[in-house]
Amino acid sequence: MKLLTHNMMKSHCKGVVNGFPLKLSSTQVELKEVEFNADFITRMLERLEWGALVDAAGQLGVADGLPEMAPSSGKEEEDEEDVLRKIHHVLLEVEITEGELECPETGRKFPIKNGIPDMRLNEDE
């Protein structure tokens, strides 16, 4: 599971008001090379929850070089591509293969096995 996915996921437990972000804990992380697409990263910037991204990246120890505030699109910066590449790395190249997601309101835990988060609810949830 990539950090981009984690940033888009929320808890769908019954009665939850704001199930975002899911608390992330990992026991196994892998790095995988993914082709860089500046277009895609720029487009996704406005959709990301920056605070949650920085937190999750910090959890996994890959937050170095990530700006504290989300870069605003349209601003011409000297090292813009470098920043985008760094964001690309964090979003798409860090794979959580084993770990756990936790609903921030109910505390319900969703395991991550083989990179696949198991979001199935029980009958009473």
Place this chain on the structure above:
Amino acid sequence: MSRPEHIGPPELFYNETEAAKYTNNTRIIDIQMSMSSRAIELLNLPEDQPSFILDVGCGSGLSGEAITEEGHYWIGMDISPSMLDIAVEREVEGDVVLADIGEGVPFRAGSFDGVVSISVLQWLCNADKASHNPFKRLRSFFTMLYSSMRQGGRAVFQLYPESPKQMELITEQATRCGFTGGVVVDYPNSTKAKKIFLCLFAGVPVTGVKMPQALGAEGEDTVQFSNERQSGKKRKRGEVSKKEWIHNKKQRRRVQGKEVTADSKYTGRKRKPKF
């Protein structure tokens, strides 16, 4: 051959053996790839721009690969662990999530530019457990799906509806959750090639609300219909009287060489009413 969803729930039907068979079957691969490409076409995404797509019922990633091929990024959801394991094994580009779509769609508002789903929705219409209520499940699914989409985004579902009634059930629930749209039927006149796509719009699309054109149905969009009252005039039968007709008929049969009773003064005589 019975419908797969009548045999059992999808997570049991697509077990390890079936998942492997499915993913290695060239015929299935061909059909799934062509339906996926068509579904992506129907999404009408902006050209030359990578979009973020949700693949509902992604299975072993066959449809996901078609999405990647078009240059888009995606996340997939499926209920069968075996199918998802194969997807991971095949190293598909999109992340896959193990989830039951009848429980909802666990993503933030406005996450996705578009949604595709290949051969999935009919599975949602069966109650596989005593606790399942198909109406509720369809509603939960469509409600959360709607919110997870960007306004103006499209969701295209290729499905195999069991009956027009089931199709109605699905479209009714979708409409209740705020979706607009309609059904596109490709090759409607061929039993083999016929494919049904449910195209839903979450809000007004940027490109307008014109429904996409179906394949294989050129010139058959309209049915000849006029509002004129059908004239009630009856056609007058030929001016031949009954007696004359009987004589003609007997003559014909004589010519054919058949046995015909002799003519007499009683032939074709008008009978009394009580006869």
